[in-house]
Amino acid sequence: MLNVVSREDAVSCVLRHTQRTDVGTQTVPLFSAAGRTLACGVTAAEDVPAFDRTTVDGYAVRAADTFGASAAIPAQLEVVGTVGMGEAPRFSVGAGQCAAISTGGMLPRGADAAVMVEHTDDADGLCLVYRAAAPGENITRRGDDIAAGSVALHAGTRIGVPQIGVLSALGVYDVTVFKKPVIAVLSTGDELVRGRPALGQVRDVNGYLLCALIERAGAEPLFCGAVPDDRAKIAAALRDCLGKADAVLISGGSSAGTRDMTVGILDELGEVCFHGIAMKPGKPTIFGTAGGKPVFGLPGHPLAAYFVFRLVVADYLRALLHADADKPVRAAALSTNIPSNHGREEFLCVRLGENGEAIPLYTKSGVISVLSAADGFIRIPRDTEGLQKGACVEIYEL
Amino acid sequence: MLNVVSREDAVSCVLRHTQRTDVGTQTVPLFSAAGRTLACGVTAAEDVPAFDRTTVDGYAVRAADTFGASAAIPAQLEVVGTVGMGEAPRFSVGAGQCAAISTGGMLPRGADAAVMVEHTDDADGLCLVYRAAAPGENITRRGDDIAAGSVALHAGTRIGVPQIGVLSALGVYDVTVFKKPVIAVLSTGDELVRGRPALGQVRDVNGYLLCALIERAGAEPLFCGAVPDDRAKIAAALRDCLGKADAVLISGGSSAGTRDMTVGILDELGEVCFHGIAMKPGKPTIFGTAGGKPVFGLPGHPLAAYFVFRLVVADYLRALLHADADKPVRAAALSTNIPSNHGREEFLCVRLGENGEAIPLYTKSGVISVLSAADGFIRIPRDTEGLQKGACVEIYEL
Numbered sequence: 022m023l024n025v026v027s028r029e030d031a032v033s034c035v036l037r038h039t040q041r042t043d044v045g046t047q048t049v050p051l052f053s054a055a056g057r058t059l060a061c062g063v064t065a066a067e068d069v070p071a072f073d074r075t076t077v078d079g080y081a082v083r084a085a086d087t088f089g090a091s092a093a094i095p096a097q098l099e100v101v102g103t104v105g106m107g108e109a110p111r112f113s114v115g116a117g118q119c120a121a122i123s124t125g126g127m128l129p130r131g132a133d134a135a136v137m138v139e140h141t142d143d144a145d146g147l148c149l150v151y152r153a154a155a156p157g158e159n160i161t162r163r164g165d166d167i168a169a170g171s172v173a174l175h176a177g178t179r180i181g182v183p184q185i186g187v188l189s190a191l192g193v194y195d196v197t198v199f200k201k202p203v204i205a206v207l208s209t210g211d212e213l214v215r216g217r218p219a220l221g222q223v224r225d226v227n228g229y230l231l232c233a234l235i236e237r238a239g240a241e242p243l244f245c246g247a248v249p250d251d252r253a254k255i256a257a258a259l260r261d262c263l264g265k266a267d268a269v270l271i272s273g274g275s276s277a278g279t280r281d282m283t284v285g286i287l288d289e290l291g292e293v294c295f296h297g298i299a300m301k302p303g304k305p306t307i308f309g310t311a312g313g314k315p316v317f318g319l320p321g322h323p324l325a326a327y328f329v330f331r332l333v334v335a336d337y338l339r340a341l342l343h344a345d346a347d348k349p350v351r352a353a354a355l356s357t358n359i360p361s362n363h364g365r366e367e368f369l370c371v372r373l374g375e376n377g378e379a380i381p382l383y384t385k386s387g388v389i390s391v392l393s394a395a396d397g398f399i400r401i402p403r404d405t406e407g408l409q410k411g412a413c414v415e416i417y418e419l
Numbered sequence: 420m421l422n423v424v425s426r427e428d429a430v431s432c433v434l435r436h437t438q439r440t441d442v443g444t445q446t447v448p449l450f451s452a453a454g455r456t457l458a459c460g461v462t463a464a465e466d467v468p469a470f471d472r473t474t475v476d477g478y479a480v481r482a483a484d485t486f487g488a489s490a491a492i493p494a495q496l497e498v499v500g501t502v503g504m505g506e507a508p509r510f511s512v513g514a515g516q517c518a519a520i521s522t523g524g525m526l527p528r529g530a531d532a533a534v535m536v537e538h539t540d541d542a543d544g545l546c547l548v549y550r551a552a553a554p555g556e557n558i559t560r561r562g563d564d565i566a567a568g569s570v571a572l573h574a575g576t577r578i579g580v581p582q583i584g585v586l587s588a589l590g591v592y593d594v595t596v597f598k599k600p601v602i603a604v605l606s607t608g609d610e611l612v613r614g615r616p617a618l619g620q621v622r623d624v625n626g627y628l629l630c631a632l633i634e635r636a637g638a639e640p641l642f643c644g645a646v647p648d649d650r651a652k653i654a655a656a657l658r659d660c661l662g663k664a665d666a667v668l669i670s671g672g673s674s675a676g677t678r679d680m681t682v683g684i685l686d687e688l689g690e691v692c693f694h695g696i697a698m699k700p701g702k703p704t705i706f707g708t709a710g711g712k713p714v715f716g717l718p719g720h721p722l723a724a725y726f727v728f729r730l731v732v733a734d735y736l737r738a739l740l741h742a743d744a745d746k747p748v749r750a751a752a753l754s755t756n757i758p759s760n761h762g763r764e765e766f767l768c769v770r771l772g773e774n775g776e777a778i779p780l781y782t783k784s785g786v787i788s789v790l791s792a793a794d795g796f797i798r799i800p801r802d803t804e805g806l807q808k809g810a811c812v813e814i815y816e817l
Contacts, residue, residue: 052642055631069787072618076720076784106648107610109618125610125719125785127619166786174791182631183790183817186721189627190787192615212505212523217590220470220507221525229587233453233580244450250504321523322474323584350748386474387523388564389467389588392581393572419581 025297025304027403028366032336034294035308038315039340042267044202048195051188054180056239057198058342063174068164069190072109073128077159080119080141080148081132084156095142095149104129119148128160135159167191177343179239201241202341205266206231207258208247209273209283210321215247226323226389227272234330235270238338247273256286263290263312267341270334273321283307283318291316299403301365302386303329323389328368328398331417349415350397353379361407370395371416379414392419423695423702425801426764430734432692433706436713437738440665442600446593449586452578454637455596456740461572466562467588470507471526475557478517478539478546479530482554493540493547502527517546526558533557565589575741577637599639600739603664604629605656606645607671607681608719613645624721624787625670632728633668636736645671654684657709661688665739666713668732670724681705681716689714697801699763700784701727721787726766726796729815747813748795751777759805768793769814777812790817 026034046060075081082098090096098119102112104126113130114120120129128135134154142149167173173187180188180196188196208228218224225247232242243266248258255271262269271283284307287293291311298306302325307318317334319326335347356378359369371379373396381399384391397416401408408414424432444458473479480496488494496517500510502524511528512518518527526533532552540547565571571585578586578594586594606626616622623645630640641664646656653669660667669681682705685691689709696704700723705716715732717724733745754776757767769777771794779797782789795814799806806812 051627052630055634070621070785071616074785105619106608107612107620125608125621161783161785165783167788173788178791181817182628182635182725183793185631186624186628186725186787187791189624190622190721192622210504210523214505218469222505223468223523224588224590226584226587229449230580230584232450233583236453237580323588327580327584385559385563387468387472387559389584390565390571393585395581419579 024295025299026295028298028300028332031295031298031306031308031333035315035333035337036340038294038310039337041313042202042315042341044200044267044341046197047200048197051185051194051196054188054196054198055182055185057180057196058239058344059174059176059178059180060197060199062172062176063188063191063193065167065169065171065173065191067191068169069167070161070163070165072163074161075122075124075126075128075135075159076161077135077137078123079136079138079159080150081114081122081126081128081135082119082150082154083114083116083132084134084154084158086117087134087136087150087153090150090153092151095151097144098148098150100146100148102129119150133157133160179344199342201239202267202338203241203243203265204235204338205243205245205262205269206235207245207262207269207271209250209255209271210247211249213247213273227319227321227326230323230327231270231272231319231330234327234335235338238335239342239344240338250282252282252285255282256290259286259290259311259316263314266314268315268317268337270317270319272319272326287311287316287318298329298333299365300328300332301362301367303332303368304365306333322387324384324386324391327392332368347417349417351416352413353377353416355408355410355412355414356380358410359401359408361405362401362403364403366403367401368398369401370398370419372396379416395419422693423697424693426696426698426730429693429696429704429706429731433713433731433735434738436692436708437735439711440600440713440739442598442665442739444595445598446595449583449592449594452586452594452596453580453583455578455594456637456742457572457574457576457578458595458597460570460574461586461589461591463565463567463569463571463589465589466567467565468559468561468563470561472559473520473522473524473526473533473557474559475533475535476521477534477536477557478548479512479520479524479526479533480517480548480552481512481514481530482532482552482556484515484517485532485534485548485551488548488551490549493549495542496546496548498544498546500527517548531555531558577742597740599637600665600736601639601641601663602633602736603641603643603660603667604633605643605660605667605669607648607653607669608645609647611645611671625717625719625724628721628725629668629670629717629728632725632733633736636733637740637742638736648680650680650684653680654688657684657688657714661710661712664712666715666735668715668717670717671719685709685714685716696727696731697763698726698730699760699765701730701766702763704731720785722782722784722789725790730766745815747815749814750811751775751814753806753808753810753812754778756808757799757806759803760799760801762801764801765799766796767799768796768817770794777814793817
C-alpha cells in the first residue's frame with residue numbers, strides 16, 4: 022500500500038524538488054543579520070586594519086635603535102611627537118627618535134615596532150627604553166587581519182557573532198542574505214480543539230512544535246490552524262496555504278483515513294513522490310508537490326512529527342538556506358543494549374547519566390514530554406543487529 | 420595601579436551586584452516564547468493525554484479475549500461500534516466484543532488493549548484477530564505523558580522546541596517569562612568613525628559584536644553609538660544609558676588615558692569594584708556601579724571584549740535570566756604544546772583539524788577575523804605549566 026523509501030532516498034527526493042524553489046535574497050541591516058545566511062560572498066573592499074597600528078600603549082620606535090637595550094643600559098631616544106588617536110601622524114621617526122603612542126594608534130613613518138610604556142622611563146625629555154624590540158613587535162600591519170580583495174566570508178555562511186565582527190570591521194552595514202522561506206503549517210484532525218478539550222478531544226501540539234522548529238531553522242512559520250478530517254476542507258486549506266507559503270507541512274492524518282485523504286488531495290492537486298519512510302518513529306510520512314510547491318504530510322504523533330522534521334524537512338530548509346548539516350554535539354557510551362530495529366532507521370531520545378553515559382528513553386507513541394526530559398537523541402542505522410552496551414553513539418541536540 | 424582580580428572573583432563580584440537587579444517578568448504568547456526563560460514553574464493543570472487512547476489504527480479489545488489467538492486460530496469478536504475521532508464513545512466493549520478505532524481515539528469502557536488492523540480481518544461482521552494482545556498493549560493511559568498536578572517544567576527553564584511541545588500539550592498559551600534585560604552598549608574612542616575612515620581612523624567593531632552577543636544571550640541590546648575620548652562626553656553618554664538600560668557596557672578605553680577616564684567617571688557616579696582581570700585576553704576590564712546599576716568597562720580590542728563578554732558579562736546575564744551555564748560542546752586532543760601563561764587564565768581560539776584535533780589559532784591583538792576562522796575556543800587555567808600536545812581540552816562554541 023505504502024511506497025516506503027529509505028530516509029536517504031526521501032531526502033534526495035525532497036532535495037530534487039528544492040531546486041525548483043528559489044526563495045530569493047534581501048538586504049538587511051547588520052544589526053538584524055545574526056542568524057541569517059549570507060547570499061553572496063563578502064570580498065574585503067579595504068584592508069583591516071587600514072594602516073600599521075600599535076597594540077600597546079607606549080612608544081613607536083625603530084627596532085634597530087633598541088637592540089642591546091637592557092635595564093642596566095637603556096636605549097636613549099628623543100621623543101619627537103605624540104600620535105593622536107584617529108590621526109595620521111604628520112611627522113616621522115628618524116634614527117635615535119621615538120613617538121608616544123596609544124594602543125591602536127597609527128605607526129609614524131620610520132617606526133617599525135612599539136615598546137610598552139612599562140618598559141620605558143622618562144628622563145629630561147628623553148625616553149629610556151629598557152628592553153630591545155624586534156622589528157614588527159607590538160605592531161599589527163595593514164591588512165594583517167583581513168587583506169583587501171580577499172574573500173572574508175563565503176556565500177552560504179550562517180551569520181553568527183564572529184561574522185558580525187568581520188562584517189562590522191569591513192563596514193558592511195547592509196548585508197545580502199537569503200530570504201526566509203515561508204513554511205505553512207496545517208494541523209488536521211477531528212479531535213483537535215483550541216480551548217479546553219472535551220472528553221475524547223485533544224489540544225494541537227504539532228502546530229506549535231513545527232512552527233518552533235521552522236523558526237529555529239531560520240525560516241518563517243505561518244500557522245494556518247487546525248482543520249477537521251474532511252477532504253474538501255483539507256483541500257481548501259491546502260490551496261490557501263499554497264498561495265501564501267513556499268512549502269506546506271500538513272500534520273496529522275496518522276489515521277489511515279486521513280492519510281488516504283492527504284494522498285488523494287496531492288494526487289488531485291499535484292503528485293505524490295513517496296508515501297512512507299523506513300524510519301522509526303516517522304513511518305507514515307507523505308511527500309509530494311502541489312502547485313509546484315513541496316507538501317509534507319507529517320505523522321500526527323508529535324514525537325514522530327518532530328523527528329521527521331529534524332531528519333527530513335530540516336534538510337530541505339537547509340538546502341533552501343544553504344545552511345550546514347546538523348552535526349552531533351557529543352559522543353557517549355550507551356548505558357544498555359539496544360535491540361535490532363528490523364530494517365527501520367531509528368531515532369531515540371537519550372538522557373545523559375551521571376558518568377556521561379547515554380541512557381535511552383523508551384516511550385510510548387504519542388508522548389511529548391520525553392523531548393523535554395531528554396538531553397539529545399541518537400540514531401540507530403537500519404539493518405544493524407542492534408547496539409551493544411558501551412558502544413559509542415553520537416548525540417544530536419534536540 | 421590596577422586592582423586585578425581572578426576571573427572567579429570578578430564573576431562573584433558581578434553576581435553580588437546582580438541581586439539588586441530584578442528585571443521582572445512578562446507574559447508572552449506561546450508562539451513568541453522560544454528562546455525565553457520560564458519565570459514560574461509550570462504545574463500540569465490536566466492529564467496528558469486526558470483519556471486512555473490507542474496508538475494504532477485497528478480495534479479496541481478486551482485483551483483476555485485475544486489470549487491464544489494465532490493466524491491458524493483467530494479470536495472472533497463482535498464489532499459493537501466505531502469510535503469517532505474527538506468523541507467519547509457512548510458504548511462499552513463487553514466480553515467477546517470489540518470496536519473499530521483510529522490512532523488517538525478514546526478507548527471505550529471495557530476495552531483494555533488495541534490490536535493493529537494489520538493483524539485482523541473482517542468476516543461477516545465479525546472481527547478476526549490473528550495475534551494475542553497483552554493488557555495495555557497499543558494504549559497510552561490517561562496521564563501517562565504528563566500527570567495532572569506534576570511539575571511539567573521548572574522555573575528557570577530555557578524554552579526550546581521540546582518545551583514548546585510540553586506547553587502546547589498542556590494548553591499553556593500564555594507563558595510567564597523573565598523580561599529581557601536591556602543592556603546599553605557605548606563605544607568610546609577618538610579613532611572610531613561611522614562611514615569611511617580616514618587614515619588613522621577605524622570602524623567600530625565592538626558596538627556590533629557586543630549587541631550581537633547580548634541578543635544571543637537572550638537580552639535586549641541598546642546601541643548608544645560611539646563617543647570620543649572626552650571625559651565630559653563619556654560621562655554624559657553613560658548617564659543617558661543608565662536612564663534607559665538595566666546595565667551598561669562601555670567598550671574601548673584600552674588606552675591608559677581612557678581607562679583612567681572610565682574609572683574616574685565611575686568613582687564620581689558610583690563605585691569601582693575591580694579594575695583588571697587576570698585573564699588573557701581581557702585584562703583591562705573595569706567593573707563598577709553607577710546609579711545602582713552595573714557598568715562594565717570592556718577592552719577596546721574586539722577579541723578581548725568578546726572573551727570578557729563570554730566569560731564574565733554572560734554570567735551576569737545568565738544570572739538575571741536564570742539561565743544555565745555555558746557548557747563545552749566537545750572535547751579534542753591538542754595538536755601542539757601550549758606554553759605556560761604566567762598566572763593569567765587564557766582563552767584561545769582553535770580550529771578542528773582533519774582528525775578532530777584542536778589547533779590553537781594564535782593571533783596578534785586587535786584581530787577579529789580569527790573568530791570567524793575558528794571552530795571554538797579553549798580555556799587554559801591559571802598557573803599551569805602549559806598544556807602538552809595530545810592533552811584533552813574542552814571546546815566551547817564561539
